[in-house]
Amino acid sequence: MAKPESLFQFDEAIQTTFLGTRDGKSVYCGRFSEKWRAGDVPHGGYAASTMLNAARHYFEGKPQSDPIAVNAFYLSKTALGPYIIEIWDIKASKSETGYALIYATVRQKKGYDPAPLTSITQYDPIVYPVHCLDAVITFGNISTEQGLTYLHEPSIPPVRSTLQLCKLPGGLNTLAQRMVWHVDLSHFPTTSAPGTPVLNHTMAFADSRPIDLWCLPFLSDMIIPPPALLDASMLATGWWFPTMQMEVQFKRAPRGKEVACTFKSKYTINGRYDIDGELWDEEGRLVATTR
The missing domain is CATH 3.10.129.10 (Hotdog Thioesterase)
Structure with a gap:
C-alpha cells in the first residue's frame, strides 16, 4: 500500500x-x-x-x-x-x-x-x-502541450551496472539517511589519476517516496559539484561550492521512485563553473534538464 x-x-x-x-x-x-x-x-x-x-x-x-x-x-x-x-x-x-x-x-x-x-x-x-x-x-x-519533439545528440542515462551504492559524503551526511545513492566512481580521483568533472548517479528517497515534479529542483541540486571531482592538488587553494543560480526545465511528470542523472561541468574559469544536467525517471524518460 x-x-x-x-x-x-x-x-x-x-x-x-x-x-x-x-x-x-x-x-x-x-x-x-x-x-x-x-x-x-x-x-x-x-x-x-x-x-x-x-x-x-x-x-x-x-x-x-x-x-x-x-x-x-x-x-x-x-x-x-x-x-x-x-x-x-x-x-x-x-x-x-x-x-x-x-x-x-x-x-x-x-x-x-x-x-x-x-x-x-x-x-x-x-x-x-x-x-x-x-x-x-x-x-x-x-x-496539453503539443508540437515538435526532436532529440539532437541526446544524452543517455547512466547504466545501472556502472553504479555502486555509496554513502553521501561530507556536508551532505545529514541527508545520507534520507537518500539512496548509486554512483559511477570512474570519474572520481584516485591516488594515481585525477578525476573528471562528470557525475553520473541515481537518487531515491529512503522512505520510498515517489519521484514527482515537486522534488525535481531538490534532485537537480542534490549533487557533488562536478569540479569537486578534480585532483585535490587543483583545489589546494580551497574551494566553496555554493549555488549562485539554478534553472530547471520540466519535460514530463516522472514515474517511479528513482531518478537517474548525469551532471557535467565543461567550463571552470576563475573558480566559477557551470553545470549541465539531465534527469530521467525509472522508465528512461527525460523528465528535466538543469543548468
Whole structure:
C-alpha cells in the first residue's frame, strides 16, 4: 500500500501554510527543517522545492497545474527555521494551454526566529528583511502541450551496472539517511589519476517516496559539484561550492521512485563553473534538464 503523501519526510519538510495576502502578494510561511540541510544551512535544492511547493498551492484553482520552468537566484544564505514566501503574478493566463509566470521570494529574519507565523496580521515585511532566494517560475499544463519533439545528440542515462551504492559524503551526511545513492566512481580521483568533472548517479528517497515534479529542483541540486571531482592538488587553494543560480526545465511528470542523472561541468574559469544536467525517471524518460 502506498504511504499517504503527508507521511513522506520530504513532503512534510516542504510544507507551507497560506497566511493571506498583503500588498497584492500571496504570503506563505513554513520552517526549514534541519533534517534537510547541507552543512549548517538548508540544502539549496530543498529550499527551491519548498518555494515550488508554495507555487503549487498558489496555482490551485487556476488553469495551470504543472511547473514548466524554475529560474532561481540564491541571494544570501538561508537559515534553518521559519521563513516567509511571497508570490505575485508577472503574467497570468486564463487558458489551459497558456503559460503563467510568477515571482516568488523567500524572506527570513536576521538572527533567531522562534516559530512560524499563524496569521497574516502578524506579518510585517520590515521584520523579514533578508531576501534569501528569489525565483521566476513558469506554470502550464504538460499534458496539453503539443508540437515538435526532436532529440539532437541526446544524452543517455547512466547504466545501472556502472553504479555502486555509496554513502553521501561530507556536508551532505545529514541527508545520507534520507537518500539512496548509486554512483559511477570512474570519474572520481584516485591516488594515481585525477578525476573528471562528470557525475553520473541515481537518487531515491529512503522512505520510498515517489519521484514527482515537486522534488525535481531538490534532485537537480542534490549533487557533488562536478569540479569537486578534480585532483585535490587543483583545489589546494580551497574551494566553496555554493549555488549562485539554478534553472530547471520540466519535460514530463516522472514515474517511479528513482531518478537517474548525469551532471557535467565543461567550463571552470576563475573558480566559477557551470553545470549541465539531465534527469530521467525509472522508465528512461527525460523528465528535466538543469543548468
